[in-house]
Amino acid sequence: MTAKPLSMSDLLISALLMGVVLVAGCQPGMSKKEYQQRTEDHGYNTVLFTDYDLNRNFKDGLIGPNKVIRLTSTGHGIQRTDTGTSQVWVELRNHTDYDYRVEARTRFYTEGGMPTDAEPVWRRLTVPANGSAVYREKSVGTERLQYVVEVRQTR
């Protein structure tokens, strides 16, 4: 049983196949983690970093970091004001050595999940380097509400 020596054409085909496999593996497609973060159902009473440069779980490119945590939310909640409207608060923490100017807005939902209240407006705030800042937003209606807060870098 002697192995048949590989011909030149066999070698070429093998090299081509290997190349195709390697190139396919390096394609800049969306990773599973990125797809998950971009499409996950966030639910209500949450803070979303719509700017993935601020906070993300997936790798950005071949040599990019696995996880980005420039800004995080250390707490958030909702409470009633004296007139029965609702006030949402979010405490943002800056993990970098630079001041961050961000924008945040709140969309309010009824308990049934219907978007309600006045159109959300971006509100600017500065989160100092290695410090924290509190974003607050009030509703205009007096019914019981749920919320989703979006945070992005100032444009």
Place this chain on the structure above:
Amino acid sequence: MTIRTLSAAAVAVALLAGCAPSQVDNVRGQATVYEDPQSTGRVQGVGIESQDVVAMTDEMMRDMLANRILAARATPPRIIIDNEYFRNESSSIINTNLLTDRLRVELNRAANGRMVFVGRHYADMVEKERQLKRDGAVDGGTIRKTQATAGGDYRLGGRIASLDAIDRNTQTRSRYHQVTFEMVDLELGTIVWSGAYEMRKAAQDNVLYR
């Protein structure tokens, strides 16, 4: 010989220049595009811009609706919001109606009966119609007749102030704006609600506001 040659050359240059096609820049311009008034647009400077108008009026509206005196009375208070007592003392050019009109409109829509708005800026329109009715030139309408038009309980006052700075080396301009909104009791003269909006912007671009 040299003078002759030079003269000939000068005449040739003059003739060629005369025959040259005139330089008119008529390349296709930038197409008009809509921009989000809530975000900074392509033209941005240190003045008060649409995103600032939207952000500050929205913040004041929400804050007023959380004030007990203004938004939790059994009888909704009558409120006047116009630019009669809203002054622009800043170095920014802005029509203060942009602020007061947006605030009144948004507040009226959101208040949903918790406040009643007096259209004092339409007072002459109302007076003319009332006079026509009283003179018998037109009938009384279908709503009701009142002794007089509505008096206000509270009226908006406010001020826009600014502080400018310029770096003469880089020509970078910086402008700090402080916009104050106050609701004044029209009988006592007390201020029942106050709100302030601050911002500072820096830019090198020479943007003209009109």
